[in-house]
Amino acid sequence: MQQVLLICRPGFEAEAGQEMTDQAAAVGVFGYFQPVRNSGLVRFTIGSEQSPEALMGRLSIDELVFVRDWFAILGDCPLPTQDRVGAVVDFLRDQGWDGKHCARVEVRLSETNEDRDLGNFARKWVSPLSKGLRGAGLLQTDAGVEARARLEILLIDFGHAVVGYSLSGNRSPFEGGVPRLRLSAAAPSRSALKLEEAWKVFLPRERWLDYLGGGKKAVDLGAAPGGWTWQLVNQGMMVMAVDNGPMQPELMASGHVEHVEADGYAWRPKRAVDWMVCDIVDKPRRTARLAVDWMAGKYCRYTVFNLKLPMKKRYEEWLVCREILLEGLQEAGLNVNLRARHLYHDREEITCFIERLD
Numbered sequence: 050m051q052q053v054l055l056i057c058r059p060g061f062e063a064e065a066g067q068e069m070t071d072q073a074a075a076v077g078v079f080g081y082f083q084p085v086r087n088s089g090l091v092r093f094t095i096g097s098e099q100s101p102e103a104l105m106g107r108l109s110i111d112e113l114v115f116v117r118d119w120f121a122i123l124g125d126c127p128l129p130t131q132d133r134v135g136a137v138v139d140f141l142r143d144q145g146w147d148g149k150h151c152a153r154v155e156v157r158l159s160e161t162n163e164d165r166d167l168g169n170f171a172r173k174w175v176s177p178l179s180k181g182l183r184g185a186g187l188l189q190t191d192a193g194v195e196a197r198a199r200l201e202i203l204l205i206d207f208g209h210a211v212v213g214y215s216l217s218g219n220r221s222p223f224e225g226g227v228p229r230l231r232l233s234a235a236a237p238s239r240s241a242l243k244l245e246e247a248w249k250v251f252l253p254r255e256r257w258l259d260y261l262g263g264g265k266k267a268v269d270l271g272a273a274p275g276g277w278t279w280q281l282v283n284q285g286m287m288v289m290a291v292d293n294g295p296m297q298p299e300l301m302a303s304g305h306v307e308h309v310e311a312d313g314y315a316w317r318p319k320r321a322v323d324w325m326v327c328d329i330v331d332k333p334r335r336t337a338r339l340a341v342d343w344m345a346g347k348y349c350r351y352t353v354f355n356l357k358l359p360m361k362k363r364y365e366e367w368l369v370c371r372e373i374l375l376e377g378l379q380e381a382g383l384n385v386n387l388r389a390r391h392l393y394h395d396r397e398e399i400t401c402f403i404e405r406l407d
């Protein structure tokens with residue numbers, strides 16, 4: 050049985066599975082999914098002759114919204130109480146794993162793991178496991194080598210792991226799939242982490258200066274108390290913060306922020322800006338139309354905005370919003386890059402990014 054393990058926010062297994070089924074079918078790979086409820090894990094089984102690698106070769110993780118990370122499953126490996134490294138070595142040999150294209154191993158835990166002992170074990174296990182695998186010729190000896198694949202070991206508990214591999218350039222950019230961002234004490238709200246994560250997911254690291262540097266201008270719709278505005282100011286931007294609510298006084302004292310008390314859906318800047326960001330919690334279709342209007346009117350070049358998902362039919366709502374965005378942008382004759390992701394710091398919303406390319 051050929052399977053891919055999908056990793057999503059716990060509670061969104063059905064959405065991740067539906068999305069994968071649709072996206073795989075669109076590239077000619079047919080399969081079905083088995084969600085493990087509230088685990089953040091979904092097994093996608095490929096029904097046809099194709100391999101997980103063929104599927105992952107045709108689809109990019111960047112095209113997926115609810116699937117935050119994935120890897121091809123080699124199989125389920127039982128772990129004994131003694132010599133777990135030996136068990137993984139034997140398991141990989143049984144699978145015919147040659148280790149030629151692989152220089153590193155990642156030990157992961159499910160996002161819902163509450164067993165601290167398992168967490169400690171996972172951290173400490175990486176080093177003896179890597180050593181054992183290298184000794185057995187199942188990992189390249191030079192860990193610094195830019196290898197095509199990475200071995201993935203998801204520890205379900207002390208007695209069981211899902212073993213597989215991910216492909217370089219087509220997996221989450223974060224170690225273990227989880228961004229480790231630290232909230233500065235100066236940040237006006239926890240939401241600040243969301244915009245930071247969005248940039249890390251959507252913008253290529255080597256081009257951050259092009260996107261964010263050089264004293265750009267930004268508009269933040271639904272800005273209060275100012276977490277996103279604070280991130281923009283930290284990049285040296287001048288920000289118009291649109292919200293009827295109060296902004297954090299320390300942030301206002303920076304001299305980089307103009308507070309505009311207005312309705313974010315109706316207000317437009319007199320002159321075009323570089324960035325528009327929007328964190329207003331409202332109907333997602335309304336926000337999608339707002340983003341189209343800003344792009345079509347060339348009020349901004351880049352935008353990051355949140356789409357609040359309804360209680361039910363969350364995946365379907367995203368499909369409707371995606372249609373609004375794609376149709377609207379096409380009607381406006383714009384050549385754009387549109388991305389969306391259910392970020393680690395998102396709860397019941399997804400985050401979108403659009404950039405105008407011409």
Ligand SMILES: C[S@@+](CC[C@H](N)C(=O)[O-])C[C@H]1O[C@@H](n2cnc3c(N)ncnc32)[C@H](O)[C@@H]1O
Nearest residue numbers: 238240271273274275276277292294312313328
């Ligand atoms: C989730 S909070 C934004 C948090 C902010 N991004 C931060 O990092 O601190 C949503 C904000 O949207 C504002 N809001 C709601 N409806 C709005 C509207 N129509 N126009 C402008 N702001 C609105 C609310 O006052 C609230 O401050």
